[in-house]
Amino acid sequence: GESVGLHLPTLSVQEGDNSIINCAYSNSASDYFIWYKQESGKGPQFIIDIRSNMDKRQGQRVTVLLNKTVKHLSLQIAATQPGDSAVYFCAEIPPAGASKIIFGSGTRLSIRP
């Protein structure tokens, strides 16, 4: 079935370094992908999205890369800060409709001072 998975459940990064969170997806027909950040006790917060006709998109301190050949998605966070500590989910919206988002199980990012 459809699934969105993550390579690493936890990631520890030194403050100021760059973080890279990876994600694999299985539905090659998916055409829209989103990264969400979820802090403890809060709902998922939209970070950045990318359409399947793009391979890279940049935001403020964040970059999403999409490799459709190997069905791989990554989130890069530049100059990681303590406030970046959270669980990060990649998610896909299948092409069948505008309804459900399929989330992976998340990667917890922790920042070392």
Added chain:
Amino acid sequence: DTGVSQDPRHKITKRGQNVTFRCDPISEHNRLYWYRQTLGQGPEFLTYFQNEAQLEKSRLLSDRFSAERPKGSFSTLEIQRTEQGDSAMYLCASSPRNSDSNQPQHFGDGTRLSIL
């Protein structure tokens, strides 16, 4: 704050009781979604409304669950005869009017349900 609002934030109840949660979407958003999230997992889709019409329901939504959006604005999610396995975070999200599939859903902070 004009984000998605959910009430209550926490609900503790005994097994077998009924509970109802409310979601107020972002103003002018015509699409509203309910998700369930258990500890350490990503949110799982439950159901989706476009205006007042419930267009899709997950197989996760058993007959003990019912969701409504009577006026196309706020929505309620009711769970009848709660069970231990219903303990989870229930998240609501909304997305803009006239959006296609390539629009992000904006989430509320959820209602955490604990069944004793």
